[in-house]
Amino acid sequence: MASDEHAPPGRDPAVAADASHPTKALHSRAFLDAVVESVPAMLVVKNGKDGRFVLVNRAGEELLGVPREALIGRNDADFFPADQAAFFAEMDRKVLDSDRVWVIDEEPLQTPHNGDRWLQTKKIAIPGEGDEKLLLIISEDITERKASAAALEAAVQNAQAASIAKTEFLANMSHEIRTPLNGVLGMAQVLAQTELTARQREMMDVILNSGRVLNALLSDILDLAKVETGEVELETVPFNLRGGLTAAAATFEGLAHQKGLTFSLDFAPGFHDRVTGDALKLGQIVNNLISNAVKFTSEGAVAVRAATRVVDETAIELTVEVQDSGEGFTPEVQASLFERFVQGDGSITRRFGGSGLGLNIALRFAKLMDGDITCQSTLGEGATFRFTARLAPALAEAPTPVRRAMPAPSSERLRVLLAEDHPTNQRVVELMLGETADLVVAENGALALEAFAGHPFDVVLMDTQMPVMDGLTAIRAIRAREQAGGGGGRIPIISLTANAMPHQVEAALEAGADLHLAKPITVAALFESIAAAADLAAQAGEAGDRLAGS
Known part of the structure; x- marks a missing residue:
């Protein structure tokens, strides 16, 4: 047992032993001072009555740029601008009256020596001696964080x-x-x-x-x-999957035979012909894969294999493999093959053209279909591309698209109003229509409105970008005149323009166009659009009549 002679003079040995216990040491003044000084944020205690500083830690001294000896016993008005000192005093009163923690996420601070700073501050009232109230303030300097956030926002x-x-x-x-x-x-x-x-x-x-x-x-x-830009949306319409893949393969089968290649298309047993999805984008993906296989194969064969698998009652997984006996790729090329503007042969002496965009776009479309495109290849031994996509089952037989044939010349000529400012395009449409139409040409939207008011027309072909009055304004004006006239019918309007971005197409349809046909146009597409627009305009007119009569 330890002797009492080892205890410090004037202290009871039991008390000394009790004070040496770790939990008791937590209450020592030196320990608490060390904790306060080690807090990596400004810690300040103010007198609740007059706002004078009672305690300031080292971080507070460094943030304010004032020695703590100069701070103790003084208040905010001695160091800060009058408006800021008044703001602090008002906030301190609210905290003292509420007896709850106040959090200020972003508090401006004009320091005497460190310039303007931003703080994240927490304030709470704590008891002092007797009835005295103290104010505990803990502030973190977030100036750099706020600057980074502002820089990030500016960058975005x-x-x-x-x-x-x-x-x-x-x-x-x-x-x-x-x-x-x-x-x-x-x-x-x-x-x-x-x-x-x-x-x-x-x-x-x-x-x-x-x-x-x-x-x-x-x-x-x-x-x-x-x-x-996130403007691509997938269509969900029923279509014949076997027919779509067959058509895509047929596009390049002739080219493969011209090169002396063997070409095959095989469907696995139990293949699902009727599905729901975006037939156009799926066709773009398959077209790109088959086109590349034929392009990069000089001899041998190109084989396309398609299979489907029922995932559940709402999903069918499609797998299309395109295998060729071409030159193949190195692992380094495979790693970057789906990046933009990248080709298997990027040298200046490359034998094959192309933008290097096709595979990148195909992969993005595949991802939109909850699928993927992968490649396996060995240099000199060909390549196999594997495309997967998830489609929905079609509940009914997919309707066969009706392709309208170009009408033969007859005694009933179409009366067509063309709003187009480009002389070449005026002549192109005139020659395409040939003997099937009487064409009136207006060089801008304003002239198109004048022509529309003076003559009856079977269809309007409207360019979008024109001087004096643009096509969208002219379309709206035509629709407004139709409504004001009452009972005159709805004329088919086709937005015949080089503007092909999704928001431009949407703008044309919202303005009142029945269809949008992007340039360059074909003769067949022009007459198909005229016939389809006439059907849509008739349907819209019937719906309007029913609405007016209800």
Whole structure:
């Protein structure tokens, strides 16, 4: 047992032993001082009566830039601007009266020596000696955090502005490219229907094929912009899956045979023909995979295999494998194959053209369908691309799309109003309509309204971007006149424009157009659209009559 002579003079040995216990040591003044000094935030205690500083820790001294000896016994008015000192005093009174914790997420502070800062502050009233109240304040300096948040917000705004600018640029470039392209392809199609020699026919085929490739490239760029801006939406309509895949394969089967390749398309047993989904985008994916397989295969075979699997009563998983005996890829190329603007052969002497966008867009579409695209390849031994997607089962037989044939010339000529400011496009439409229509051309929306008021028409073809009055304004004005006239019927309006971005299509339909047809146009597409717009306008007119009579 320890002797009493070891206890400090003037202290009871039992008390000394009790004070040495760890839990008792927590109450020592030195320990509490160490805790206060170690808090990594400003800790201040004020007198509740006059607001004078009673305690300031080291972090508070550093934040305020004033020695604590100069702070103790003084109040906010001695250090801060009058308006800020008054704000602190008012807040302190509220805290003392409430007896609850007050949290100020962002509190501005004008320090005497450290400039303007931002604090996150917690305040609470605590008891002092007797009836005295003290105010405990703990403040964290969030100046850098707030600056980072502001910088991040500015960066996000700049990124959004850049994205909007890119979208607008692509939309404008689409319009500017599609306008002359419409002239090239339109005139070529009209010329192809005339008497041509074999040599002339060959040259015309080159023009048409080159134009279609250019149009496909433009569509790829626009598809990429749509996906990146979140403007792509999947359709959910019933369609014949077997028929769609067969059509996609047939597009490239002839080219494969021209290259001396063996081409095959096989469907697994139990294949589901009727599904619901986006047939167009699914076709784009399969077209891209088969096109690449044929393009990059010089000899051997291209094999396409399709299978379906029932996941549950609401989902069918489609798997399409496209295998070729081409040159294949290295692991390094495979790792970047689905990135934008990347091709299997990026050298300046590469033998195959293309933008390097197709696989990237195909993969993005596949992801939208809850699917994926993967590739397995060995250099010199070909490649196998595997595409998966989830589709819904179709409850009924998918209707076969009705393709309207171009009407033959007859005594009943169409009366067509064309609002178009570009002379080449005016001539293209005139030649495409040929003897089937009497065409009135207006160079802007205002002239189109004048023509509409003076003559009856069977259909209006309306460009969007025109001087004096744009096409959307003109469409709205035509619809307003129809409503004001009462009982005059609804004229079919087709937005015939180079504006092809989703928001531009939506704007045209919201303005009152029945259909949107993007340039460059084909003869067949023009007449199909005229017939379809007439049907839609008739249906809308009947619905309006029923609504008026109800």
